[in-house]
Amino acid sequence: MVNLEENEKIIKIVRKHWFAIVLEMITSFAMILGPIIFFELIEDVLFHELTLKNLYLLLFFYFVYLLFVWAFMFINWLNYYLDIWIITDKRIVNIEQKRLFSREISSLRLDNIQDVKIEMHGIINTLFKIGNMQVQTSSPEIEFILPQAINPENVKHIIMEAHNREIEKVKTVKIQG
Amino acid sequence: MLIISWVIVFHCNKYKDQGIALSYAKYIFLAGILIVFIVASTYLILFLSI
Numbered sequence: 001m002v003n004l005e006e007n008e009k010i011i012k013i014v015r016k017h018w019f020a021i022v023l024e025m026i027t028s029f030a031m032i033l034g035p036i037i038f039f040e041l042i043e044d045v046l047f048h049e050l051t052l053k054n055l056y057l058l059l060f061f062y063f064v065y066l067l068f069v070w071a072f073m074f075i076n077w078l079n080y081y082l083d084i085w086i087i088t089d090k091r092i093v094n095i096e097q098k099r100l101f102s103r104e105i106s107s108l109r110l111d112n113i114q115d116v117k118i119e120m121h122g123i124i125n126t127l128f129k130i131g132n133m134q135v136q137t138s139s140p141e142i143e144f145i146l147p148q149a150i151n152p153e154n155v156k157h158i159i160m161e162a163h164n165r166e167i168e169k170v171k172t173v174k175i176q177g
Numbered sequence: 178m179l180i181i182s183w184v185i186v187f188h189c190n191k192y193k194d195q196g197i198a199l200s201y202a203k204y205i206f207l208a209g210i211l212i213v214f215i216v217a218s219t220y221l222i223l224f225l226s227i
Contacts, residue, residue, distance in 0.1 A: 013196075056224035063217035067178045070213060071185065074206040078185075081199060082192055095195070101188065 002086060002093050002105065011162055014085040014155050017130040020148040021080045028073040035062055075100050085133075085146055087155075089162055092135060094144045108144060110166040112137050116159050118152040135159070182210045 004010070039058075043050075050058075082097035089110075096104045113135055120131035131152035135144040149155060186203045193200055 015196075053224055053227045056220045056227070060217055060220040060224060063213050063220060064178075066213045067210060067217065070206070070209050071178070071182060074185065074202070077202065078189055078199075081202070082189075082195060084195065100185065 002095070002107075004088065005090060008088050008090050010086055010088050012087045012155065012158050014087065014133075014146060014149055016080055016083055016146070016148045017128060017150045019124070019128055019130055021077060024076045024080070025073065028069060028076070031069050031072075032066065035065065083146070085144070085149075085155075087159060087162065090166065092144060092159065094146070106142075106144070108135065108137060108142065110159075110163045111170055113159070113163050114138055116156045118156050120152065129153070179210065179214060182207060 078100065079097045082095065082103070084095050086093040086095070091107045091109045092113075093105065093107045096106075098104060115136045117134040117136065118131045119134075120126055120129075125131060129151045130148050133144075133146045133149045133152045133155060137143070186207060189199060189203055
């Protein structure tokens with residue numbers, strides 16, 4: 001996954017909230033049930049003389065279609081699950097799974113953090129503690145974003161604590177030097 | 178489809194240390210693929226045998 005430096009310790013792994021995948025799963029279940037409902041609705045109109053042989057053929061095609069829907073569901077889940085932030089005592093590693101075969105890994109040293117911003121909008125997000133997280137650096141191009149993170153307030157607290165410890169370490173080294 | 182699913186599982190094996198749920202999920206995925214594949218094949222055989 002990620003090669004840690006010597007003496008580097010993982011403090012926390014931050015994932016997206018499970019609610020982020022719920023909508024996609026509802027879509028997948030609609031895709032599963034859709035053909036059944038459609039078939040039930042038009043059965044009397046088009047298939048009033050449906051033979052057993054044709055029914056088997058229809059069911060065969062339906063289950064082939066299910067194979068693809070099942071794979072689609074798993075790929076969606078995989079994209080959700082592999083999207084993480086690893087907070088260590090030295091840096092934040094952002095692993096972004098864009099598509100199944102496309103991912104981006106970037107890391108940001110804690111002493112380069114300028115600001116940690118969280119956004120929580122709406123009733124559901126407030127109830128479930130879901131929020132968008134954004135870590136900003138001095139460079140406007142480098143920005144870490146994790147949408148729909150679990151408990152962003154707590155994560156922000158952890159990042160800021162680790163950041164302060166790292167800054168103290170840097171100061172100590174400079175004074176000793 | 179079975180080949181595609183194997184490629185997907187092989188691909189996600191690379192990230193197995195990224196969370197324990199991944200190892201369970203890939204077996205559930207493979208089991209689901211196999212079950213649906215067997216049911217689809219059964220209907221195809223039934224269709225061809227009539």
